[in-house]
Amino acid sequence: MVSRNYSIDIHAGVDKVWFSLWDLNAYRIWTRVFSEGTYVVTDNWKKGSRVHFLNPDGNGIYSHIDENVPNEKMFFTHLGHIKNFHEQPLNAETVNWNDAKENYTLQENGGITSLQVFIQSEDAYVSFFDASFPKALEMVKSMAENFFIAIESEINMDLQQVWKAWNGPEDIVHWNAASDDWHTVKAFNDLKEEGTYTYRMEAKDGSMGFDLEGKYTKVEPYHTIDSIMCDGRSVKVEFSSIHAKTIIRQSFEPETIHSIELQRDGWKAILDNFKKYCEQKNH
Numbered sequence: 001m002v003s004r005n006y007s008i009d010i011h012a013g014v015d016k017v018w019f020s021l022w023d024l025n026a027y028r029i030w031t032r033v034f035s036e037g038t039y040v041v042t043d044n045w046k047k048g049s050r051v052h053f054l055n056p057d058g059n060g061i062y063s064h065i066d067e068n069v070p071n072e073k074m075f076f077t078h079l080g081h082i083k084n085f086h087e088q089p090l091n092a093e094t095v096n097w098n099d100a101k102e103n104y105t106l107q108e109n110g111g112i113t114s115l116q117v118f119i120q121s122e123d124a125y126v127s128f129f130d131a132s133f134p135k136a137l138e139m140v141k142s143m144a145e146n147f148f149i150a151i152e153s154e155i156n157m158d159l160q161q162v163w164k165a166w167n168g169p170e171d172i173v174h175w176n177a178a179s180d181d182w183h184t185v186k187a188f189n190d191l192k193e194e195g196t197y198t199y200r201m202e203a204k205d206g207s208m209g210f211d212l213e214g215k216y217t218k219v220e221p222y223h224t225i226d227s228i229m230c231d232g233r234s235v236k237v238e239f240s241s242i243h244a245k246t247i248i249r250q251s252f253e254p255e256t257i258h259s260i261e262l263q264r265d266g267w268k269a270i271l272d273n274f275k276k277y278c279e280q281k282n283h
Contacts, residue, residue: 001098001100001120001121001122002120002121002122002123002126003118003119003120004118004119004120004121004126004129004130004133005116005117005118006116006117006119006133006134006137007114007115007116007117007137008114008115008134008137008138008140008141009112009113009114009115010112010113010114010115010140010141010144010145011111011112011145012111012113012144012145012147013108013111013113014071014072014106014107014108014113015071015260016113016144016147016260017106017113017115017140017144018070018071018106019144019149019260019261020140020143020144020147021074021104021115021140022045022074023149023150023264024039024040024042025150025151025152025249026143026150027039027040029139029143029150030136030139030140030143031136032139033132033135033136033139034132034136035055037055037056038053038054038055038060039054039056040052040053040054041054042065045065045068045074046065046068047065047066047067047068048064048065049064049065050062050063050064050065051063051064051065051076052082052087054082054085057084058082058083058084058085059081059082059083059084060081060082061078061079061080061081061082061097062078062079062080062081062082062087063076063077063078063079063097063102064076064077064079067103071106071108072105072106072107073103073104073105073106074103074104075101075102075103075104076101076102076103077099077100077101078097078099078100078101078102079097079099080097081097097122098122100119100120100121100122101118101119101120102117102118102119102120103117103118103119104116104117105117105118113144115137115140117133117137119133147253147254148234148236148251148252148253148254149251149252149253149254149260149263149264149267150249150250150251151249151250151251151264151267151268151271152247152248152249152250152271153247153248153271153272153274153275154245154246154247154275155245155246155247155248155274155275155278155279156244156245156278156279156282157245157246157278157279157281157282158241158244158246159222159239159240159241159246160222161278161282162239162246162248162278163221163222163239165274165277165278165281166237166239166248166274167189167191167225168189169186169187169188169189171277172184172187172189172199173185173186173187174277175270175273175274175276175277175278176199176201176270176273176274177201177270177273178266178267178269178270178273179269180204181203181204181205182201182202182203182204183201183202183204184199184200184201184202185200185201185202185209186199186200187199187200190216191216191219191225192216192219193216193217193218193219194215194216194217195215195216195219196213196214196215196216197212197213197214197215197216197227198211198212198213199211199212199213200212212229213229213230214227214228214229214230214235215227215228222239223238223239223240224236224237224238224239225237231255233252233253233254233255234252234253235250235251235252235253236250236251236252237249237250238250248271248274250267250271252267
């Protein structure tokens with residue numbers, strides 16, 4: 001077993017670096033360096049739980065989460081291989097990871113976060129990690145320093161219908177809410193570059209409301225919509241299709257009042273509501 005250390009200094013707060021590492025959508029981005037389509041199945045990264053690191057074919061490794069102290073450290077012990085989504089038994093005839101370690105440690109000083117990675121590996125993987133880990137950490141650095149929150153959803157509806165439901169005012173009023181006690185009472189959407197949008201969102205009990213407004217900076221039909229909200233924050237929505245399904249990827253600049261996690265969950269709730277609306281409409 002060979003040990004390796006990798007490190008990088010990132011000009012961003014430790015909370016943004018942590019989010020860029022372990023948010024499930026962000027994780028998919030920086031781990032593309034190792035294998036396209038890599039993703040993780042986890043019980044919210046709980047200490048003591050089992051985690052699966054997988055590629056799209058259902059192959060990968062399973063590991064134990066030894067430590068999880070938010071914004072400080074995440075430690076793994078790699079146990080064995082996964083084939084066709086199933087953990088392979090550990091025995092003399094099965095190649096396993098021999099309890100190899102993979103540890104991430106973060107420390108912020110003066111607005112700069114030092115990210116340290118310690119790994120143990122079989123000799124056969126050393127050259128791969130030496131070539132890939134510095135690129136992966138550069139990706140994390142870029143994500144944290146140019147920070148956006150990313151969410152996505154896969155919808156059982158074809159791209160043309162999804163595009164219409166996302167942009168049609170008559171549809172927007174049915175799905176644009178993060179919870180059942182809010183709704184969009186009116187929507188205006190001039191979908192073109194330099195066009196504007198206004199969604200009037202109100203609490204159902206009439207206690208409060210606000211206008212969500214912005215201007216489009218780029219519109220590529222059935223592919224990309226870029227906009228700037230009235231407070232100056234950028235939003236990007238990307239559409240792609242696969243096997244009669246549509247994938248929406250949405251990324252946005254966070255504001256500074258609420259936590260990163262709260263903002264992610266709020267925007268994801270709206271996207272989940274959109275998915276529910278589309279799939280109910282499709283039946």
